[in-house]
Amino acid sequence: MTSPLVLAIFQYIGPNGTIGSAWQHPDDTSADFTSLQHWIRLAKKFEEARLDFLFFADSYGFPAMDGELIPASVREGRGIPHGDPMPVISALAAATERLGFVVTASTTVEPPAANARRFATLDHFTEGRIGWNIVTGSSGATAAALMGKPLIPHDERYDMADDYVDLSLKLWEGSWDDDALVRDKAAGVYADPEKVRVIHHDGPYFRADGLLNMPPSKQRTPLLVQAGTSGRGMEFAGKHAEAVFVAGGDPERVARNIQGIRDAAVAAGREPDSIKVLVGALFLAGATSEQARATHEEMLAMSTPEGAAAIFAGNTGVDLLALDPDKPLTQQSTELGLSNLQRYLGRDGKPAPLVRDIIEDFRVTGINGSVFVGTGEDVVDQVEEFVRITGADGFLIQPHMTPGTYDDFIEHVLPVLRARGLARSEYEGDTLRERLFPEGTAHLPASHPGAAYRTAPVGA
């Protein structure tokens, strides 16, 4: 049976371009990212099209080698500048009614209690439409240096993230009972002191004795999302995530990653389908194949090897331009982002690609993989095949031209997806969690580790 895909938009507060620097195109508006009106216009467009949510990627890091700026990154607007998405969410929540929002926050930057309170407040202001993309931080070295901290080794960052999320769950689920809020003006009772409590956490990395100082919101815990498919990342996702963002590209590799995530959920005592896996993909659609192909070629013309290498270096710490172009990568591991390095190591008996081929592949496919090009019918044929092979639950639609790529998706692709039962025409579910899991409730399901921190039964 065909089920509708989860369809969401990938954005960040900066000049856009997933592959190449689209901001430089005369029709592109993404260089207006400092304008609130720019975001309001986009959010309204996405809601009108009934897309599920708008995701803001984020990082305090920037493309650098050994802490120094990479000139191509500054010149081409690739990874620099990059603003904080949190402040825009309230404005977008006010301008829309149903669109969901997912925001990245790294577990290596702010103390868990500060992050938990901000998401609890946003869950109120969005009326249950917020999700948290939990990352341990791409471009981790520059982010750590900016905060005056040492770079924590890759797998230990995930140990910390486990502890960080554990503490956050105690705050969200354990501080207030569902019926703690009384708000009886006549009796002068705001809340019942018997039903509000201090939580205690003494973990390997974080400690807290205190209160989530906000009454329960619709979802209590924001929808928990994770991105990054290293082995340790998947183990983390298996335990905590309700949705995972993975890079696209070779369908066999994506299928393995998705299976790995579902296996990790099972290993953590959860159902394999308790996690929705969304694949980052670009959709370049046109009224004719020629038009779509021309858009693709125009996009590639805005993508330089230097810009691609800068993004790769920022993510993995590996400077491809400094390596022998005729040899494969010798570095097999990194304390920065592993997923994009692992992509180019030989496996399953296949030889590893040469550095010159890696640069070219990264220049034309970018950081997150799949590119679907063609008419609406062509693109949906490709999507159907990709979903059949990979078992993906949906897509994160990456930016190329803003707003042109989205307009083309809405005009050409969405009607075909709908005609084939692959996209919803109307919003279902009140909260973001119910949007992704219509059979569930606004709260974390009983199978999630967060449910153990409830002091009283929550939800239906």
Ligand SMILES: Cc1cc2nc3c(=O)[nH]c(=O)nc-3n(C[C@H](O)[C@H](O)[C@H](O)COP(=O)(O)O)c2cc1C
């Ligand atoms: C679609 C998608 C979105 C992502 N968004 C972010 C993000 O906003 N911030 C971030 O630090 N990492 C993000 N990542 C993850 C990084 O690319 C990188 O994989 C991760 O930070 C390093 O973890 P890993 O070593 O487990 O891969 C995203 C990945 C994908 C596939």
